[in-house]
Amino acid sequence: MQGILERTEMFRADEIDVALEVIDAYFANPGQDYTALGAFTRAGELVGYSCHGPTPCTLGTCDLYWIAVAPAAQGTGVGSALLQEVERRLAQEDARLLLIETSSQPRYRPTRRFYERHGYHEVARVPEFYAPGDDRVIFAKRIHPVRRG
Numbered sequence: 001m002q003g004i005l006e007r008t009e010m011f012r013a014d015e016i017d018v019a020l021e022v023i024d025a026y027f028a029n030p031g032q033d034y035t036a037l038g039a040f041t042r043a044g045e046l047v048g049y050s051c052h053g054p055t056p057c058t059l060g061t062c063d064l065y066w067i068a069v070a071p072a073a074q075g076t077g078v079g080s081a082l083l084q085e086v087e088r089r090l091a092q093e094d095a096r097l098l099l100i101e102t103s104s105q106p107r108y109r110p111t112r113r114f115y116e117r118h119g120y121h122e123v124a125r126v127p128e129f130y131a132p133g134d135d136r137v138i139f140a141k142r143i144h145p146v147r148r149g
Contacts, residue, residue, distance in 0.1 A: 001046065004069070007071050008070075052065060100139045102115070
């Protein structure tokens with residue numbers, strides 16, 4: 001996973017450290033705080049992953065903490081498949097809202113467009129949250145629980 005994060009050239013070293021801490025927490029206690037999903041080639045090579053979990057102190061709200069796809073696999077549907085699987089699983093768990101945060105920096109424009117193409121809407125912006133001139137942009141999408149019975 002570290003290699004994927006580094007090869008995207010989107011994350012600072014401290015952000016990669018946090019992403020790896022989250023994954024380590026998942027492997028230490030699967031499903032407790034986080035759920036991780038991987039996308040693999042037929043040969044078993046990891047080409048993308050996501051990590052999501054419930055938002056503390058909420059009822060049915062979840063956060064997508066990380067989603068990353070190896071540059072060679074970007075634009076092939078890997079990110080879309082991961083995001084759709086997260087949404088499918090959350091619907092089965094009766095989640096009602098998925099939040100995603102990202103940067104306002106111009107290099108993140110394709111990321112923001114990706115979320116918008118998948119039905120996410122910008123619901124908040126915190127000016128200069130990450131650094132001067134770098135806003136925190138929060139996207140949300142309502143999840144529709146699977147009807148049972």
